[in-house]
Amino acid sequence: MKNDPKRKIYTEILKTKGYKLTAPRLLVLDVFLQNRKPLNADFVYEKVRTKKTDRVTVYRTLKIFESARVIHQVNLKKDSVFFELTKDHHHHIVCLECGLIEDFDACTIDQLAKNVISKSPYFSSIDHHSLELFAICKKCNKG
C-alpha cells in the first residue's frame, strides 16, 4: 500500500544506498507490502507483469533489495528461493508432506545469538537469523 508507514522506511533505505526509485522497484516493493508472506520471483512477477515489468527485472530487483537488506531469503525447502521483508520478522512451521505453512512470532533467538557471538572468533554481531520448524501436520499424519 502507498499508505503503509513502512513503505517510506524501505524507500529511504534504497535511496540511501544509492539505488534509483524506479517504477518496477516500487511495484515490487508494494507486492511485498501487500502480501505479507514469503514470496518467490514467480509470484512477484505474476503480480507485476501486467504493468510492463520483465521477469529479469524482478530477479534483478530482488537481488538489489536483498543487498540493501530490504528483504531476505527464507528457508522453506521449496524448489525456488523465497523472500520476505526484513522488518516483518517472524518464523514458520512447514509440513514436510503437504507444504502447509503456519507463522509464529515467539522467538528467543536473541539470547542464544548473544551467547554464540561471545564465543565466536570470526563474528562479533548478528545481522539476522533464520529459524524454521519442520513437521508433519495433523492432517497428513492421518492420511
Place this chain on the structure above:
Amino acid sequence: MKNDPKRKIYTEILKTKGYKLTAPRLLVLDVFLQNRKPLNADFVYEKVRTKKTDRVTVYRTLKIFESARVIHQVNLKKDSVFFELTKDHHHHIVCLECGLIEDFDACTIDQLAKNVISKSPYFSSIDHHSLELFAICKKCNKG
C-alpha cells in the same frame, strides 16, 4: 567410514523404508559420513564420479535420503541446495559477504518449539528445525 557407528543406523533406516542398499547409495552415504558439513549435489558427485556413479543417481539418492530422513536441507543462501545428516544436528553462522561458515551446537529451540506446538492448531510435534545466523564477519567488516 565403514566403521562409523552411525552408518548402520542410517542403512537400517533405508532398509526399513524399503529402499535397496545399492552401491551408489552406500557411496553417497559414506561421502556424508566422511565430510561432516553441509554438502550439495555437486560436491557429492565429485566424490563418487570416479566410482562410475552418474550425476542423476546422486540427485535421486539425495531425494531418497531426504524422504527417508537420513539427510535434510540446510539453509545457507547459496545457489544450490545443501544437505547434512539428520543425526549430526548443529547450526551455522554465515557471513553475508564472503560466505564464511562457522558451526555451533548450542541450541535452545526445544523449549521454544514446545511452546509453539502447544498453541498450534495444525501441528502436534516437530520433526526437526533449521536455525542459521547471518552476519558480516570481522574480516569483511574491515575490508
Place this chain on the structure above:
DNA sequence: ACACTAATTGCAAATCATTTGCAATTAGTG
C-alpha cells in the same frame, strides 16, 4: 547357487530457475 521381478541405474534429452550481453530508456542531478 539360480531364477524372478520390481526397483534402480546410466545415458541423453528436456525442463525450470536464474543469469548475462547489449542496445534503448530513464531517474536523478545540476
Place this chain on the structure above:
DNA sequence: CACTAATTGCAAATGATTTGCAATTAGTGT
C-alpha cells in the same frame, strides 16, 4: 532542459535439477 550513469527489456545463455526409457541389479524365494 540537458547530461550521464543506472536501469530496463528482450533474446540468448547458463546451471541446476528432472524425466523417459532400456539395461542392470538387489532382494526375495526356490
